[in-house]
Structures are given as structure tokens and as C-alpha cells.
Amino acid sequence: MLPSMFRRILPLLLLTLLALPAAGQARTLSARIAKVTTPVATLQEVTVRLEWPKTAEAGNLTLSAGRVTAPDLGYRFDNLTWHCPLQRDAKQEGWRCEGEIRSAGRKPLKLGVDLATASTDAVLQSGSSSLALHRNAGTPDLTRIDLTRVPLAWAQALLTQVWPEANLKSGQMSGALNIHVPEVRPLRVEGRLTFAGLGLDTPDGSIAAEGVGAQVELDYRKSAGLSLLTLDGSLRGGEMLVGNGYIALPDTLVDFSIAARQQGQSGWEIPQLSWNDGDAMRLDGSLAFDAQANLRDADLRVESPDVAPLRPRYLSGWLGLLGLGELQLQGGASAQLRMRGGELASAEAELREVSVIDAQQRFRFDGLSGKPVFSAGSSVDSALRWRGGEVHGLAFGAAELLLDSGQGVIGLRQPVTVPMLGGGLRFEDINLRPPAGERGLEFDFGLTVESLDVGQLAKALDWPAFQGRLDGRIPKARYADDRLDFEGNLVTRMFDGTVQVSGLAMERPFGTAPTLSADISLDDMNLQSLTGVFGFGEITGALDGSIRNLRLVDWQAEAFDADLHTDPDWKGKRRISQRAVQDLSSVGGAGGLGDSLQAQALKLFEDFGYRQIGISCRLAEQVCAMDGLRSAGNGFIIVEGSGLPRLNVVGYNRRVDWPTLVERLVAVTQGESKPVIE
Amino acid sequence: MQRWLGTSLAAALLLTACVTINVYFPAAEAKEAAKEFVDKVIGDDAPATEAKPAPQTPGGQGGSASLQSRRSFDWLALIGIGSAYAQESADISIKTPAIQAIQNRMATRFQTQLAAGFDAGALGLTRDGMVEVRDAAKLALKDRVAITQAVADDNRDRKAVYREVAVANGHPEWESQIRGIFAQQWIASAHSGWWYQDAGGGWKQK
Numbered sequence: 001m002l003p004s005m006f007r008r009i010l011p012l013l014l015l016t017l018l019a020l021p022a023a024g025q026a027r028t029l030s031a032r033i034a035k036v037t038t039p040v041a042t043l044q045e046v047t048v049r050l051e052w053p054k055t056a057e058a059g060n061l062t063l064s065a066g067r068v069t070a071p072d073l074g075y076r077f078d079n080l081t082w083h084c085p086l087q088r089d090a091k092q093e094g095w096r097c098e099g100e101i102r103s104a105g106r107k108p109l110k111l112g113v114d115l116a117t118a119s120t121d122a123v124l125q126s127g128s129s130s131l132a133l134h135r136n137a138g139t140p141d142l143t144r145i146d147l148t149r150v151p152l153a154w155a156q157a158l159l160t161q162v163w164p165e166a167n168l169k170s171g172q173m174s175g176a177l178n179i180h181v182p183e184v185r186p187l188r189v190e191g192r193l194t195f196a197g198l199g200l201d202t203p204d205g206s207i208a209a210e211g212v213g214a215q216v217e218l219d220y221r222k223s224a225g226l227s228l229l230t231l232d233g234s235l236r237g238g239e240m241l242v243g244n245g246y247i248a249l250p251d252t253l254v255d256f257s258i259a260a261r262q263q264g265q266s267g268w269e270i271p272q273l274s275w276n277d278g279d280a281m282r283l284d285g286s287l288a289f290d291a292q293a294n295l296r297d298a299d300l301r302v303e304s305p306d307v308a309p310l311r312p313r314y315l316s317g318w319l320g321l322l323g324l325g326e327l328q329l330q331g332g333a334s335a336q337l338r339m340r341g342g343e344l345a346s347a348e349a350e351l352r353e354v355s356v357i358d359a360q361q362r363f364r365f366d367g368l369s370g371k372p373v374f375s376a377g378s379s380v381d382s383a384l385r386w387r388g389g390e391v392h393g394l395a396f397g398a399a400e401l402l403l404d405s406g407q408g409v410i411g412l413r414q415p416v417t418v419p420m421l422g423g424g425l426r427f428e429d430i431n432l433r434p435p436a437g438e439r440g441l442e443f444d445f446g447l448t449v450e451s452l453d454v455g456q457l458a459k460a461l462d463w464p465a466f467q468g469r470l471d472g473r474i475p476k477a478r479y480a481d482d483r484l485d486f487e488g489n490l491v492t493r494m495f496d497g498t499v500q501v502s503g504l505a506m507e508r509p510f511g512t513a514p515t516l517s518a519d520i521s522l523d524d525m526n527l528q529s530l531t532g533v534f535g536f537g538e539i540t541g542a543l544d545g546s547i548r549n550l551r552l553v554d555w556q557a558e559a560f561d562a563d564l565h566t567d568p569d570w571k572g573k574r575r576i577s578q579r580a581v582q583d584l585s586s587v588g589g590a591g592g593l594g595d596s597l598q599a600q601a602l603k604l605f606e607d608f609g610y611r612q613i614g615i616s617c618r619l620a621e622q623v624c625a626m627d628g629l630r631s632a633g634n635g636f637i638i639v640e641g642s643g644l645p646r647l648n649v650v651g652y653n654r655r656v657d658w659p660t661l662v663e664r665l666v667a668v669t670q671g672e673s674k675p676v677i678e
Numbered sequence: 679m680q681r682w683l684g685t686s687l688a689a690a691l692l693l694t695a696c697v698t699i700n701v702y703f704p705a706a707e708a709k710e711a712a713k714e715f716v717d718k719v720i721g722d723d724a725p726a727t728e729a730k731p732a733p734q735t736p737g738g739q740g741g742s743a744s745l746q747s748r749r750s751f752d753w754l755a756l757i758g759i760g761s762a763y764a765q766e767s768a769d770i771s772i773k774t775p776a777i778q779a780i781q782n783r784m785a786t787r788f789q790t791q792l793a794a795g796f797d798a799g800a801l802g803l804t805r806d807g808m809v810e811v812r813d814a815a816k817l818a819l820k821d822r823v824a825i826t827q828a829v830a831d832d833n834r835d836r837k838a839v840y841r842e843v844a845v846a847n848g849h850p851e852w853e854s855q856i857r858g859i860f861a862q863q864w865i866a867s868a869h870s871g872w873w874y875q876d877a878g879g880g881w882k883q884k
Contacts, residue, residue: 205814205822239819246823320827323834482837512838513776515845553776553842621771621846 027052041070050086058087061097068103075157077103082111093117126151129172141182145191147174152198158189162220162229162262165293166207170199177218186223193218198238212238212249227262246317250309252278267291273300280309290342298339305332307354323511326359331368343436347374351384362510365389372403372410374434379406381413392514393460396420401430409433421460422453423469440481447474449490461555464669465533468494472501482508495533497525497542513554520547524567535669537580539613542567557619557658565614565629576639577607583668584615584638585649587661609643615651617661624656703855704770711770711843712856712863715777719785720867721793770856774846780835787835791828795821801829802873802881807840807861808833812873812881836860 033046045066052059064081084099098112107126114121120135131154132146152171159166177191198212216233235254240247259272267289274284285300304310307329311319319327331354338345354368367387373380385400397419404413411431417424428446435441452470459465472490479485486504493499500521507515525543532538545564552558566574576584614629615638628636632650639649772781792809795801800816801809809829814822840860844853865874868884876882 199819201815201819203815205817208819208822210819241819241822244826317823317826320823321830323831325827507841508834508838512834513780513842515842551845553774554779556775558774558776558846620848622774 027054041068041075043068052086058085060084061086061099070157077106079104084111084113089114089116141180143179143181145177145179147176147193149174152195152200161222162227165202165204167201167203168199169201170210171195171197171212173198186221186226188219188221190219192216206241206243208241210239212240225264229260230258231260232257241317244317244321245314246320248313248316250277250280250313265291267293267296277309277313279306280304280313285337294342295339296342298337300337301334302337303334307331307333324358328355328357328359330355330357343376344374344434345376346380348372348382361390361393363389363391367398370400373405374410375405376408377406379404394420394457395460396425408436417450420452421456421470423449423451425452426450442478442480444476444478446476447486449473454492454494466494467533468492468499474504479509482511484509495525495527495529495543498523499525515558516550516552516555518550520550522546522564527566531580536583538575538577538607539566539580540573540575541610541613542570559619561616561618563614563616566610566612568612574610574642575607576610576613578603578605581608581639581647581649584613586668587664605645608641608645608647610647611640611642613639617656619658622658624658624661626651626654626656703849703852705855705859707770708852708856708859709863711772712860713867715772715781715839716860716863716867718781719788720869721785721789722867770843770847772843772846774842777839777842777846780839780842784832784835784839787828787832791825792832795825795829796869796872799871799873799883800825802875803861803864803868805861805875805877805879807857807864808836810875 028049028051030047030049033048034044036043036046043065047062047064049062050059051062060083062081062083064079065077066079068077068080069075080101080103082099082101084097086095086097088094089096094114094116096112096114098110100108101111101124102108110123110125112123112125118137120133122133124131124133128148129150130146130148131150132148134144134146136142149172152168152173155173156168159168173193173195175191175193177189177193180188180190193216195212195214195216198214199208199210201208213236214233216231219228219230221228233256235249235256237251238249240249255274255276257272257274258270260268260270262268269289270287272284273287274282276282282303283300285298287295287300288297290296311327311329315327316325319325332352333349333354335347335349337347348371350371351368355364355366356368357364365386366389368384369386370384371382372384373382382403382405383400384403385398387398389396399416399418401416402413403410405411409431410433412427412429415426415428417426426448428448430443430445432443433439433441449470449472454466454468454470457463457466457470470490470492472488472492474486474488474490476488477484477486484506488502490501490504491498492501500523501518502521503517503519505517522543522545527539527541527543530536530543543564544567545562547560547562550557550560612629616627617624618627619625626636628638628651629640630637632648635650635652636654637648638651639647641647772778792801795811795817796803798816800811800813802812804810809832811822811826811829814826817825840857841850841853844850844856865884868874870884872884873881874884
């Protein structure tokens with residue numbers, strides 16, 4: 001802009017200057033021009049002043065402009081001044097001038113201009129950065145720009161043309177650009193650029209890049225109603241953020257190519273997009289954005305022979321929001337996504353031995369294979385199978401799910417049995433609706449629990465060695481809003497009796513502090529086997545009772561209302577061993593074994609007869625409110641004796657600290673407790 | 679006739695009296711508990727104040743909660759035992775292991791990650807007791823990813839806390855009131871310069 005204007009004015013100026021009478025002093029000439037228009041730029045309020053001392057080799061040239069604008073390139077400078085010594089070039093044919101150029105709000109730069117007969121060369125320099133401009137009289141529409149380590153900030157105005165929100169923050173570029181400004185045809189900028197340490201940001205922080213290295217072939221054309229941009233090149237290193245998506249580029253080359261167009265005021269369309277990150281991800285397809293730059297339509301095909309790098313490179317942003325930031329992936333996959341009007345229309349995946357492992361060990365799936373399809377429209381059949389996995393420490397076996405999907409729901413075409421704990425979980429149906437907009441994930445299923453081995457369950461959950469089989473039917477379980485509710489009952493037979501679990505519900509099953517609530521009732525459990533398993537001395541008889549409103553948080557009991565008592569209808573012997581009395585007394589905090597003499601005497605007996613045993617605990621706020629069969633003075637009767645010697649166990653401490661109680665229970669069942677009988 | 683009417687009216691009154699159970703939300707206690715919780719998370723609990731809420735006397739106003747808080751909740755009244763003023767010791771407990779575990783985790787996260795985001799003006803406290811990235815541009819790109827994730831984690835924890843405090847105190851239906859009290863407390867305990875959402879949803883700087 002400046003050089004081309006300079007080229008036009010200089011001859012005029014020199015001619016005028018030479019024509020002036022040589023009066024022995026310096027000759028000075030000033031010109032004021034309201035407006036100079038060149039193909040690229042317009043200069044307004046231009047003043048040129050040339051002062052040439054009589055015998056001097058060079059004249060002093062000062063050129064200033066109130067405003068310089070290059071609307072197509074988006075540049076604007078105010079109060080621009082360039083001061084330089086004007087002299088003949090080496091060949092004495094052209095002119096040369098090099099000096100400092102200043103403009104309002106910018107750092108001063110060095111501008112050198114060479115005017116040969118047929119060409120104009122200008123070099124703008126700042127430190128080791130330089131921008132060289134070359135124009136040739138033979139090709140008046142073409143300006144060639146060579147860039148050497150130019151701060152990216154210099155390209156801000158150009159970028160603003162195509163992407164008004166972007167703010168270039170750091171980085172340098174080198175390369176060459178050709179700017180074509182023909183009279184009638186569109187503006188065209190093309191060339192090859194190399195970027196180092198590219199950093200950019202948008203005012204709302206939704207799109208950003210840092211430390212990105214890139215090599216790009218660029219072709220940008222702009223006419224009145226249409227902008228076309230093609231970028232071909234490769235990226236190396238750095239990180240990028242788009243909304244909640246975060247891309248950590250690898251140190252290896254990632255080839256990409258983008259063809260984009262914008263018509264009028266509508267949003268950008270990318271009819272052709274490709275991304276090649278080797279085995280981690282090869283993507284191609286098309287995208288379209290609305291005028292507010294929201295993704296409207298997308299057709300993407302993704303191929304990932306090795307999914308392991310996907311999480312750290314591409315998925316960590318999204319997964320992190322779901323609390324799965326450290327998810328591990330293995331295997332290979334490909335996928336096709338279709339989005340219409342901002343909504344997912346269909347997703348097809350092909351999984352090849354994919355494993356998904358939660359870092360917090362809440363779940364894992366091994367050997368996922370198949371081609372599951374999700375459709376927001378018409379119904380599509382598909383299948384998915386796995387080799388095995390784990391949920392909250394409970395392993396499950398291989399299964400194949402025959403799926404169908406339509407209208408935004410994916411579900412089972414026919415029931416499937418998932419082997420688990422020596423039995424199985426038979427899912428009658430499943431309907432799953434992925435999260436969309438404000439609505440989170442929702443699903444429901446019907447389930448039959450088939451003969452799960454309680455022994456294995458107990459082992460997996462680190463419970464005492466219960467034995468038995470768990471059966472039941474959950475006609476409907478619903479998950480919505482972080483809550484899983486089960487209808488129906490689970491029944492297990494253990495210790496010759498039955499345990500029934502009803503009112504099952506989970507909150508945040510895979511989130512913060514998962515909870516489980518249930519009502520449990522016990523009927524006719526054989527106490528002899530039960531006490532044997534618990535290492536709780538020996539009691540003969542049958543146990544009835546209930547644990548109502550049980551609530552586990554993070555798998556720890558937080559509340560329940562438990563009442564355990566012997567079955568009054570038990571027909572057999574009712575004996576309680578010395579050890580069981582001690583253990584019960586210890587756990588119950590009871591003080592009922594009387595004092596010295598009697599106690600000494602009682603120690604002689606192996607066991608005692610009883611009429612009834614009962615203990616209850618209502619847990620709330622980490623305190624167990626205890627009670628027994630009934631009150632006795634200040635205390636409550638836990639064991640009511642029968643026959644001789646008659647022994648009653650009476651508890652006095654009605655409020656027991658729950659952690660202490662659990663400690664005692666653990667100690668007792670591990671045989672460590674040594675209750676003192678005085 | 680008049681007598682019959684009087685009797686049935688009295689009976690009706692009696693019936694109504696029998697089935698109406700007023701459960702008042704203990705706003706003052708909830709506020710106290712929220713303050714204890716929030717100050718520990720933010721790391722401003724240095725002057726170890728006695729967390730025990732003062733017993734409420736009947737008729738004492740509970741304060742600023744959305745529901746009127748006449749007095750502590752009377753557990754026994756629910757099952758029909760005792761007079762309306764039989765108990766005065768009810769409070770809002772936040773001492774369950776689960777809540778404490780979440781609180782500790784939130785405190786660590788707040789003091790190592792979120793506080794810087796609040797100081798920078800990138801994060802804001804929402805009117806419903808959550809945290810929002812209100813101006814991501816105030817964070818370096820690297821932090822932006824980590825803090826966005828921390829905010830998501832924290833909001834999951836917050837949601838769990840509001841729920842668990844309500845449930846642990848025997849009133850799951852109090853969840854939204856507990857959340858409301860906490861929302862006010864987060865803003866009340868916020869350092870000056872931090873952003874928060876006013877009742878209308880607009881962002882303000884404290």
C-alpha cells in the first residue's frame with residue numbers, strides 16, 4: 001500500500017523538486033493529498049515532504065497519512081509516519097529509502113522501499129522478523145509477500161476477516177503469500193505458511209489453541225457474497241479446545257485438509273474435512289455451522305485401529321465432564337455419525353475387541369465387539385457382544401445383545417442372559433435413551449435374577465461367608481435423573497430360611513457417593529449355621545427379623561431400622577453358648593452377666609437355655625439406638641433365659657456409636673474380642 | 679340439630695387436627711450447618727467456631743429460609759408422640775461419613791483448583807448452589823480444561839451433598855431447601871471479588 005503509493009507520488013515529487021530553482025539552499029517540497037487509492041489500500045490525509053540539502057547524497061523524506069485502510073485485508077493504521085533518507089539505488093536507476101515507520105498504538109518498525117524501473121520491493125522489519133513485499137509492473141494485480149518469523153499478531157486483521165472472534169495471542173509464521181487483487185475478480189490470497197507456537201483464543205474462551213505447530217497450504221477467495229477457504233497441511237504438537245472438546249495433539253504429524261465456504265451472512269460450511277492422526281484416528285466428512293457458529297449438521301466417518309490414544313488426545317474434555325477423565329480404552333473401532341439441526345440423527349459403530357475400563361474401578365467391559373447402531377429416526381437392528389466385565393467389583397460373563405434402535409431409543413430385540421456369580425441376570429428388555437440437551441441419560445429394564453451364588457457375592461463384597469442362592473424378579477427398573485429404582489422383590493434362601501429384599505433403589509449408581517436403599521426381611525434362618533458362619537459362638541434356634549429403610553452410602557451403612565429376634569415358634573432346642581453370650585454382651589454393650597460370684601459360677605457352664613433373644617438397632621447419624629426384647633429397669637433385655645442356670649443378658653447402653661459397634665462386631669466375628677466377665 | 683351440627687363440627691375439627699402434621703424446615707440450623715460446611719471447603723474455617731446450633735426456643739424466628747422456620751423439627755410429632763414443644767435438640771447434621779468424605783474432597787479441590795478460578799473471575803457461584811465457568815477466557819487453555827472438569831466434579835459432589843444432607847436428616851423432601859440455604863451460604867462466604875449469580879440470574883461481583 002505504502003510502497004505502491006510511494007511509487008506513484010515519488011516521480012512527481014522528484015520532478016517538481018528538480019524543477020525548483022537551485023537557490024543555493026536546501027530545496028523543500030511538500031504535497032498534501034486528500035486521498036490516494038491503490039488496489040489494496042486507501043490512504044487519506046496524506047502529506048509528503050521531501051527536503052534535499054544542496055550537496056547532500058540523500059534527501060529526507062517524510063510521508064504521513066492520517067489513515068491507511070486495506071479493507072479487503074482488514075488492516076487499518078492511524079497517524080502513520082515514515083521517515084527515511086531518499087537516495088539513488090546502486091545502479092543509479094531507481095530509488096531507495098529505508099527508515100522507521102510509526103503509527104498510533106503500534107511499535108515502530110523499519111520499512112525499506114526499493115523502487116526499480118519495473119518493480120517495487122518493500123521490507124518491513126522488527127528484530128529478526130521481516131515481511132517482504134514484492135510488486136512487479138508486469139503483473140500489477142499481484143503482490144507477493146514473504147514472511148520470516150513474523151509475529152502472528154501481524155495477521156490478526158487478516159484473520160478477523162474470516163473469523164471475527166478469533167484473537168491471535170502468540171506464535172510466529174514464515175512462508176510466502178500471493179495476494180491477487182484483480183479489478184473485477186475476487187480477492188485471492190494463496191500461499192504456504194509455517195506456524196510455530198500458534199496460540200489463539202475467542203472472547204468467550206470457547207475456542208482456543210496453544211503451542212500448535214503447523215504447515216498449511218492456504219487458498220482464500222473473497223467476493224461480495226461468497227468466501228471460500230481451503231487449508232491443506234499438517235499439525236505437530238500443541239493443544240486445542242473447542243467447546244468442551246479438548247485436543248492434545250501428538251508429537252507426530254497430523255495431516256488435515258479443510259475446504260470451507262461461507263455464503264452471505266449464513267454460517268460457514270465445511271463440505272470436505274479430513275484429519276489423519278495415523279492409527280489413533282482418521283476422520284473425514286463434512287460439517288455445517290449456523291450463523292452463530294453452532295454446529296448444525298455433521299456427517300463424519302471415524303476410523304480408529306487403535307482406540308487407546310483417543311482418550312488422552314481427543315476425548316478427555318468430554319469424558320472429564322462425565323467424571324470419566326481417566327477412562328482407559330483398548331481395541332479398535334470405527335464409527336459414523338450423522339447430525340441434523342444440532343441433534344444426533346444416527347450413530348453407527350463397529351467395535352473390534354474394545355475394552356472400556358473405569359479408572360475408579362466402578363465398571364469395566366472387556367472385548368466389546370459388534371456393530372451397534374443408534375437411530376433417531378426409523379428402526380434399525382444391530383448387535384453388540386462382550387467377553388466379560390465388572391460392575392462395582394462384581395464380575396459378569398460373556399453375552400450378546402441383539403439390539404434395535406429407533407426414535408432416539410436403543411433397546412433389546414430379545415431377552416439376554418448375562419452370566420454372573422454362578423447364576424445369571426436375565427434382562428427381559430432394555431430401553432436406553434442417551435442424554436440430549438438438558439435431559440440426562442435414561443434407561444429402563446426388566447430383570448430376572450437367576451440363582452446368583454450368595455457365597456461368591458459375599459466374597460466379592462468382603463462380607464461374612466454367607467451361603468445361598470439369590471433369585472428374584474424385577475419387573476421394571478428405571479434410571480433417570482441419577483436414580484435407579486427397582487420394582488419387585490429379590491428373594492434368597494440362606495441358612496434354611498429366606499431373605500427378601502424389596503424397595504431397592506440406587507442414587508448416583510456411577511457417580512459421587514453411590515447410595516443403595518432397600519428393605520430386607522429375614523425369616524426362619526437357622527441360627528446355628530448363621531452363628532457358625534459369623535464365628536459368633538453358637539446359638540440354636542431360628543432367626544426372624546427385618547432391616548427396614550436400609551441406606552448404604554458409598555457402600556457404608558448410614559441408616560436402617562433393624563430388629564432381629566428368635567422365632568418364638570421354633571420347635572427345637574434353644575441353647576446359647578457361653579461364647580455367644582459373651583459376644584452378644586460385647587456387641588450389645590450389655591452389662592447383664594451379673595457380678596463376681598454368680599459370674600464365676602456361670603463360667604462353669606458351656607451353654608444356657610433361653611426363651612427368647614431379641615436385639616434391635618435404629619441407626620441414624622452414626623448412632624445406633626439399641627433395644628432388646630423389652631425394657632428392664634434402666635436397661636433392655638437381650639437374652640431372656642430359661643431353665644437353670646437362668647441367664648438374662650440386659651443391655652444398658654441404649655445409644656451406641658455405630659463405628660464402635662462395627663469395630664466390636666468385626667472383632668467378635670474374628671474371635672479377637674475378649675469380653676470381660678467379672 | 680344445632681347440637682348435632684356442633685358435634686360434627688367439633689369432630690371434623692378434631693379429625694383435621696389429627697391428620698395435619700406441620701413439619702417446619704429448621705432453617706437456622708440448616709444455615710449453621712451450611713456455614714460450617716462451606717467455610718471448611720473454602721478454607722475460611724480458621725476461627726473454629728462452635729458449630730453446635732443454639733437451641734431454638736418456640737416462637738423464635740428461624741431466619742431467612744424460604745419456608746418459615748418456627749422451631750426445630752420435632753421428630754416425635756410425626757408419629758404422634760409428645761407435645762409440639764417436646765423436643766428442642768433437633769439440628770441439621772452434616773456429620774455422616776459420606777458427607778464428610780465429600781466435604782474433604784471438595785475442600786481439597788476448592789483450595790487447589792477452584793479458588794484460583796474464582797480469584798481470576800473465571801468461575802461464578804450460581805443461584806442454585808452450583809459453580810459455573812462464567813468466563814473461560816480468564817483461564818489459560820491448560821487450566822481451562824482442568825478447571826472445567828473440576829467444576830463438573832464439584833457440581834456432582836454438591837448435588838450429592840444437598841441430597842445427602844436432606845436424606846441424612848430424615849427429610850429427602852428438604853433437598854431443594856437445603857440447596858437454597860447452601861446457595862445463599864456459598865455467596866455469603868465468597869471472598870470479595872468473586873462472582874455470583876443474583877436472584878434474577880445476572881452475574882455480580884462481590
